[in-house]
Amino acid sequence: MSSGIEAQVLQPYKYGFVTEIEAEVVAPGLSEDVIRTISAKKVEPAWMLEWRLRAYRQWQRMPEPHWANVQYGPIDYQAISYYAAPKRRPQLDSLEQVDPKLLETFEKLGIPIEERKRLAGVAVDAVFDSVSVATTFREELQKHGVIFCAISEAIREYPALVQEYLGSVVPHNDNFFAALNSAVFTDGSFVYVPKGVRCPMELSTYFRINAESTGQFERTLIIADAGSYVSYLEGCSAPIRDANQLHAAVVELVALDDAQIKYSTIQNWYPGDEEGRGGIYNFVTKRGACRGRRSKISWTQVETGSAITWKYPGCILQGDDSIGEFYSVAVTNHRQQADTGTKMIHMGKNTRSTIVSKGISAGRGQNTYRGLVKILKGAAQARNYSQCDSMLIGDRCGAHTFPYIDVRNSTATMEHEASTSKIGEDQIFYAKQRGLAAEDAVSMIVNGFCKEVFKELPMEFAVEAQRLLGISLEGSVG
């Protein structure tokens, strides 16, 4: 404290504005009737409603999990509204019909969806509260046979694909939050890349929570058919509000023979204020199945937002010679809490996994890495490499590491490295003595610490991630 840590004020959360837009909101509360209402609004087939109801009935019997190293008051699930949508419902194919306020909102967030301003080489699906408002470059993608659309649309247009894969990686009763999501999910993205196709551009979804007292429950399903490749990125933000908001998403990835999926996240939900008021509860289930031989799924996440993060993107390595990767940077400042990591389940022979986790704690932030590496009996010659590094800024924050290892095949090779370091006065003084300003020194030290993860991000977003990290840590060192 003597060195001025936490002495400066935090730069206000940059994405905290509210869009004044007339919304159609379903009254708070959860019941079978509410689920029927959501399903009807989305004009869903009967099988989808049945699936939701099954999930709901299971969920009612499940206890909320509390094993994570995070603390929060009870969540009143009946006080949350499970559906909010801008009233002027856009026609998905025509941007002229999208409310200009929505276009403006995404523009302000740096996600231009208007034709003339689009990011070259990046197709965007923009999700606002419970609905997808626009998906860009659809025609271009269709030429290659790539389907990229809102999941609600996919349920209507591509029911066979959705029925085959939805819930096949994260079952409707997988865990408390996944079951809740299965019952009430409203929108999200759907991607299908056909056999042998290398998706010609980065796909990206931007999630925006706007409405008050609503939850966001999006569901994403990505299928990479044999020999295909896709890189997908998601970003998110929310307005500043005093009350906590729940975000419980489910992401399922399926990679068939020789297919590759690269999934990157830049998570910047509202983190709450210095005293821990408000912020998003980010309780997310993400899992990929490397179903085919030589398939590969790579998760990269940069988690800077949310009051609480509970998230373990994992890989089920079913196919022989398949590869799972997890690269993570998690930042907790002020009163933020993160309990995040991964699960690598080795089933096939010669399966490999790599885990690189970087946790940065500042202020009174608490950062936990929790990871499971499981080598099943049939996974001969499986290999895992894990590296967990923690960095502490100041003396009131915490870093925790819980690596779980479960090996049932003696031919497996496991490596685990861990380190904890503190940004010390000496490091900052050294950089200052070479002429660098304190904030540049901190940003340099932190970026150097995260380098192994940043280099996994698509180029366009690596810069954004570095910038975001600078903002999240602003004021954490004097």
Place this chain on the structure above:
Amino acid sequence: MTGRPATPPSLLEIRDLHAAVEGREVLKGVTLTVQRGELHAIMGPNGSGKSTLAQVLAGHPAYTVTAGQVRYEGRDLLALAPEERAREGVFLAFQYPVAIRGITNAYFLRAAVNAIRKHRGEEQLGLVEFMDALEEKLKVIGWDSSYLSRPVNDGFSGGEKKRNEILQLAVLNPKLAILDETDSGLDIDALKTVAHAVKSLARPDNATVLVTHYYRILTHITPDVVHVLSGGRIVRSGGKELALELEERGYEWLREEAPVG
């Protein structure tokens, strides 16, 4: 000793400097003047305050100046933040150089050079021109360019860290270089390289203050003035022959002769 109106002020003028760390006074009245073009050696036993003096001049926050003055080119050095001192041309070669993971030597050096250039109102150097300029400097310490892509001091041996400090010195080209025991932990060849580099960087308009424990390095570099720091004060100053005398007699005899006050 103070400059006459016509001559520019001394590069460094320390007067009756007192400094404490963790509430314990370590410097107890240091007075010392360094002119441009000079090389000073500050010697002394362990715990005499040599490193403290170096750190105080660079502005390390753990040290508190309790009395005295330091003028650098006539300005109050102590009023400047550490980064401002650096940008004004004060360089400290650290006794224990700090590692920065994931940041390459080249990146770090360019950030430093550009921070200093910005301060002087000069244009920022691009990657290509910077790398070109760097090639020359590498030769000074006998390194190839592979060291540039290694992370700053990360995984460096003790000797490599010290050489890296000299590389930074060569690149940043300061007016006042303070070398804090850069010679300790070096083998004979490395010592020669470092000594040679320091000599080759000397110009009529800059100065070097060499803080050292050992006579060794002074067989390669001839100091203009040798000071003995003991008990937080300079107890004796002299020419290079003083260093030789210390080598033969040790420091003990000076302690007894320490001036009163």
